[in-house]
Amino acid sequence: MSERVVSPKIYIVILLALLLGTYATVQAALRDFGRWNIVIALAIASIKAILVILYFMHARYSPKRTQLVIVCAAFWLIILLALTATDYAKRSSDQSRLTPANSLYRS
Amino acid sequence: MHRTGELYGQFETLEQQKESAQLGMWVFLVTEVLFFGGLFLTYAVNRHLYFTAFGIAGNMLDLRYGATNTVVLIASSFTMAMSVWAAQTSRKKLLPFCLILTLLLGGVFLGIKYVEYKQKFDHHLIPGHSFDLTYHVNHPQPGDDAKELAAEREEIDNAARHEDPSQPENGLIALNAHAQLYFSLYFGMTGLHALHMVVGAGLLIWVIRESLKGRFSAAYNTPIEIVGLYWHFVDVVWIYLFALLYLINRHAV
Numbered sequence: 066m067s068e069r070v071v072s073p074k075i076y077i078v079i080l081l082a083l084l085l086g087t088y089a090t091v092q093a094a095l096r097d098f099g100r101w102n103i104v105i106a107l108a109i110a111s112i113k114a115i116l117v118i119l120y121f122m123h124a125r126y127s128p129k130r131t132q133l134v135i136v137c138a139a140f141w142l143i144i145l146l147a148l149t150a151t152d153y154a155k156r157s158s159d160q161s162r163l164t165p166a167n168s169l170y171r172s
Numbered sequence: 173m174h175r176t177g178e179l180y181g182q183f184e185t186l187e188q189q190k191e192s193a194q195l196g197m198w199v200f201l202v203t204e205v206l207f208f209g210g211l212f213l214t215y216a217v218n219r220h221l222y223f224t225a226f227g228i229a230g231n232m233l234d235l236r237y238g239a240t241n242t243v244v245l246i247a248s249s250f251t252m253a254m255s256v257w258a259a260q261t262s263r264k265k266l267l268p269f270c271l272i273l274t275l276l277l278g279g280v281f282l283g284i285k286y287v288e289y290k291q292k293f294d295h296h297l298i299p300g301h302s303f304d305l306t307y308h309v310n311h312p313q314p315g316d317d318a319k320e321l322a323a324e325r326e327e328i329d330n331a332a333r334h335e336d337p338s339q340p341e342n343g344l345i346a347l348n349a350h351a352q353l354y355f356s357l358y359f360g361m362t363g364l365h366a367l368h369m370v371v372g373a374g375l376l377i378w379v380i381r382e383s384l385k386g387r388f389s390a391a392y393n394t395p396i397e398i399v400g401l402y403w404h405f406v407d408v409v410w411i412y413l414f415a416l417l418y419l420i421n422r423h424a425v
Contacts, residue, residue: 070260071253080250087242091235094419103420110415114408121253121404123397131195138202142209149213159223160350 069126079120086113177392190394197398201405208409211364215357215416224331225350228305230421231324232297233358237288238418241281242410248277249407256400259383259393267396268383274403275376278369285366292355299352299359306344358417365413368406375399 090109098105119125124135183189219226255270292298296307309325312318328347335343379399382388388396 071257073254073257076250076253076257079253080246083246083249084243087239087246090415090419091239094235094422097423099423102423106415106419110411113411117249117404117408117411121249121407122401127194128191131191131198134195134198134202138205141202142205145206145209146213146216149217153217153220156221158220160221 069123071120071123071126075120079116082116083113086116186391190397193394193398194401197401201401204405204409208361208364208412211357211361212412212416215361218353218357222350222353224334225347226354227421228324228327228331228347229297229351229354229358230417231327232295232305232308233418234288234291235418235422237284238414241284242414244277244281244284245407245410248274248281249404251277252400252403256393256396259388259396260390262389264383264386264389267388268380271376271380271383271396275373275380278373278376282366282369282373285362289359297355299356303348303352303355305348305351361413361417365406365409368409372399372403372406375402 086109090106093105093109094102118135124132127135177186179186180189183192251270251273255267255274258267258270294313296302296304306325306328308316309321309328312321328344329340331347332340332343335346376399379388379395382395
């Protein structure tokens with residue numbers, strides 16, 4: 066068979082990168098970067114996810130049609146999130162403090 | 173998934189047969205991406221709408237459990253990747269060893285999740301009749317960090333007073349309602365993820381049994397690869413759950 070066997074060296078490098086990413090994201094979360102906290106956390110999570118998909122899941126070594134399916138998944142997910150965000154971005158944020166205290170909630 | 177190594181009639185070569193199995197698994201994973209994607213979207217919208225309540229509720233998760241579980245799951249993904257390598261290179265002793273290690277790490281993850289759920293139960297953070305955001309700060313248990321609890325209490329008091337300075341107790345009722353939304357999503361999302369882990373553990377037990385019979389080799393290892401794809405996908409979902417549930421609310425209040 067002509068399939069590509071990924072060497073354990075690559076797996077070890079990816080493991081170390083993922084552990085480093087986890088350490089970095091926890092350290093970043095403990096510091097106050099204002100509105101950048103969420104950007105940093107999601108950026109590091111995305112880098113980790115891409116490393117897992119490319120190397121552990123062999124996406125990098127897969128046939129083109131498999132790669133197309135993976136890209137489609139990301140594309141549809143982005144449509145789902147981005148189009149909904151355009152709606153909610155226009156609505157006022159944080160109703161926590163606006164909602165009238167409703168005695169129904171008291172249970 | 174074909175159950176034996178021989179060529180089925182509808183394929184031209186073994187390589188094509190294996191690629192078809194992998195493609196099929198990826199198509200299934202696409203449906204899973206959109207399944208979890210809907211939950212992520214629900215979380216994002218509600219966090220936008222109830223920002224303060226989600227900030228307070230998110231701070232009540234224990235970062236140590238979340239971070240430990242992330243490391244455990246990443247390690248299990250590594251041992252799973254090594255299983256694929258062991259199968260591809262016909263290392264028939266190493267393969268079951270790596271698979272069993274993966275299963276054990278998955279078990280550790282679920283064990284920590286159990287301890288964490290139990291703690292939330294003790295702190296009255298299960299959505300429903302007894303839900304009370306202030307229960308823990310009012311009933312500290314031995315071993316709790318007093319400073320942390322004081323900060324938590326201040327956070328809750330400030331938010332409640334901000335809502336209605338003359339009657340902060342009304343603000344607290346609203347906060348409790350919206351914090352329940354956070355914990356419903358927390359238990360729903362991590363619970364579904366844990367369910368996927370249980371399914372993955374079942375698949376691992378199956379391939380461990382087959383690998384002990386020496387069925388997998390360089391010539392035939394499709395089930396190991398397919399189970400690996402599933403296991404890594406569950407890892408990817410957790411990477412995002414960890415960021416969204418545990419990390420981004422630390423300074424959100």
